[in-house]
Amino acid sequence: MMHPMTAPRAVRPPAGDDVWDRAAELFTAWYDGRPTAMDELVRTLTPVLWQVARGCRLPAEDAADVVQHAWLALVGHAGSIQDPRSVGAWLVTTVRRESIRRTAAGGRTVGAEDAVLDRWADPAPPAEDVALAGVETRRLWQAVRTLSARCQELLRVVAFDRRPDYALLSARLGMPVGSIGPTRGRCLAKLRTALGEVPA
Amino acid sequence: MTDDELLDELARMWTDADPVPPGLVDDVLAGLAAAGVGDDVELFALLDPAGTTVAVRAGEPAAALRFSRYGLEMLVRVTVDGDRRRLDGWLAPGGPGTAVLRSGAVELSAPIEETGRFEFPEAAAGSAVLEVRLPADGGRARRVATPSFLL
Numbered sequence: 047m048m049h050p051m052t053a054p055r056a057v058r059p060p061a062g063d064d065v066w067d068r069a070a071e072l073f074t075a076w077y078d079g080r081p082t083a084m085d086e087l088v089r090t091l092t093p094v095l096w097q098v099a100r101g102c103r104l105p106a107e108d109a110a111d112v113v114q115h116a117w118l119a120l121v122g123h124a125g126s127i128q129d130p131r132s133v134g135a136w137l138v139t140t141v142r143r144e145s146i147r148r149t150a151a152g153g154r155t156v157g158a159e160d161a162v163l164d165r166w167a168d169p170a171p172p173a174e175d176v177a178l179a180g181v182e183t184r185r186l187w188q189a190v191r192t193l194s195a196r197c198q199e200l201l202r203v204v205a206f207d208r209r210p211d212y213a214l215l216s217a218r219l220g221m222p223v224g225s226i227g228p229t230r231g232r233c234l235a236k237l238r239t240a241l242g243e244v245p246a
Numbered sequence: 247m248t249d250d251e252l253l254d255e256l257a258r259m260w261t262d263a264d265p266v267p268p269g270l271v272d273d274v275l276a277g278l279a280a281a282g283v284g285d286d287v288e289l290f291a292l293l294d295p296a297g298t299t300v301a302v303r304a305g306e307p308a309a310a311l312r313f314s315r316y317g318l319e320m321l322v323r324v325t326v327d328g329d330r331r332r333l334d335g336w337l338a339p340g341g342p343g344t345a346v347l348r349s350g351a352v353e354l355s356a357p358i359e360e361t362g363r364f365e366f367p368e369a370a371a372g373s374a375v376l377e378v379r380l381p382a383d384g385g386r387a388r389r390v391a392t393p394s395f396l397l
Contacts, residue, residue, distance in 0.1 A: 088274050096266040097257075110270050115393065117274050118289050186259050205256040234249055 065090060070130040077124060088117060091134060094206060095141045101202040102145035102218070112148065116140040138207055146218050189240035197233035204230055276373070277394050287377070288390040290315045315390050322376065324397055331397040333366040337378055349374035349397065371397055 069091055075083035092113060099109035116137050120127075127133055190198060196219055203210050216223045247255075290313035313320045318337065325332040335345060340362030347354045349372050358364045358378065377391040 084278065085275055088278070089271055092271050092274055093261065093266040096270065097260055097264070100264055101260075106267065110267060110273070113270065114274050114277050115289075117278060118393065121278060122287065122289055182255075183259050183262060186255055187263060190256070190259070201253070201256055202260055205253045205260060208250070208253070234252060237252070 065094070066131070066134045069134045073127070073133040074130045077130070084121075087133075091137060092117075094134075095137055097202070097206045098138050098141045099145045101199065101206060102142060102149055103199060104145045104149060108148055109145070112141055112144045115144060139211065142203075142207075142211070142214060146214060149218075185241065189237055189243075192240045193233060193236055196229075197236060200226070200230055201233050201237065273394075277375075288315055288388065290318075290320065290390055290392045292393065292395070311392075311395060313392050318378075318388075318390060320376075320378065320392075322392075326371075329371050331366075331369040331371055333369050333376075333397065335364045335366075335376070337362040337364065341380075343378055343380040346377045346379065347374055348377070369397055373397070 069087060072083045072087040072090065076087060095113045095116060096109060099112045100106075104112060119140055120133070120137060123136075127136060190201070193201070200215070200219060203215065212223045212226050215226055219226070219229075221229060293312045293314055309324060311322045311324070313322070318339075320338070321336045323334045325334070333347065335358075337343070337345075337358055340360050341358030341364075342360060343358040345356045345358050345364040345366075347356075347366050347369055349370055352370060354366055354369065356364045356366055358380075373394050374397045375391055375394045377389060380388045380390075
């Protein structure tokens with residue numbers, strides 16, 4: 047059973063735009079009988095899938111589990127993936143769906159207010175424990191931490207997946223589909239303001 | 247800075263701040279190897295006592311695990327004896343069939359009786375995958391494997 051696909055090019059890992067092309071090549075090579083191509087595919091996309099799961103505020107242990115399941119599911123459904131270019135989007139969607147299902151099943155209120163979101167176990171390590179390279183990255187980190195939990199979550203999702211499934215996000219963040227775009231814009235604007243206030 | 251550039255910066259920041267755990271890629275590769283990449287293997291889901299799908303967690307071995315997959319249900323009980331593990335399993339509907347337990351490079355197999363019973367009296371502790379192989383019986387043959395769990 048295939049999930050609806052997000053256009054693969056909308057999913058942008060930080061490592062560069064060619065990752066999804068590479069993923070498609072590797073998937074094709076593996077499907078055509080080169081087993082080692084799967085290893086490379088796993089190494090290429092696992093870091094991005096990890097971010098997707100953590101972006102859904104999943105604890106580290108659950109995030110690792112969801113990522114593992116997605117790979118097993120891919121292998122189990124390989125025959126149903128018609129277009130190798132959709133393999134990255136298929137994995138991202140599978141990880142996000144399962145992550146959201148688990149956070150909902152964990153008794154957390156889907157569609158919670160910011161105050162409730164803020165009380166959730168924060169999956170990101172505290173700022174002082176993070177050895178971020180570069181002054182700019184540390185400034186950005188500090189600025190992000192001033193945003194509401196909802197903004198942080200939305201921006202983290204969008205940072206790794208520029209055109210995410212809005213229907214899924216809508217349920218997750220408790221906002222109508224139509225307000226996700228404007229909220230994203232407001233969150234980015236708040237981030238720019240906060241960046242201006244963090245000393246360089 | 248455009249929105250896309252700012253989001254690229256954010257992606258880099260989160261990658262630095264919350265990097266993928268060092269062992270995860272290897273765990274995925276081990277899981278795929280254990281599940282028999284390239285074969286038509288179905289995957290069991292782990293259920294909690296109320297029958298809801300749950301995550302397989304790292305940590306202490308569970309005393310009993312319940313798995314399901316379309317039309318199949320499997321209960322696995324693990325008894326700890328020092329660094330050895332005894333594994334008792336019940337598959338419904340029953341056999342005949344074969345249960346295969348893989349942990350690392352070691353592969354053990356045991357028959358599944360008509361009652362659905364199977365056992366591995368001497369398994370090693372550690373991460374393992376359990377697979378049941380059912381012959382074609384009017385339908386098609388099936389291979390169904392669990393996610394890796396701790397014995």
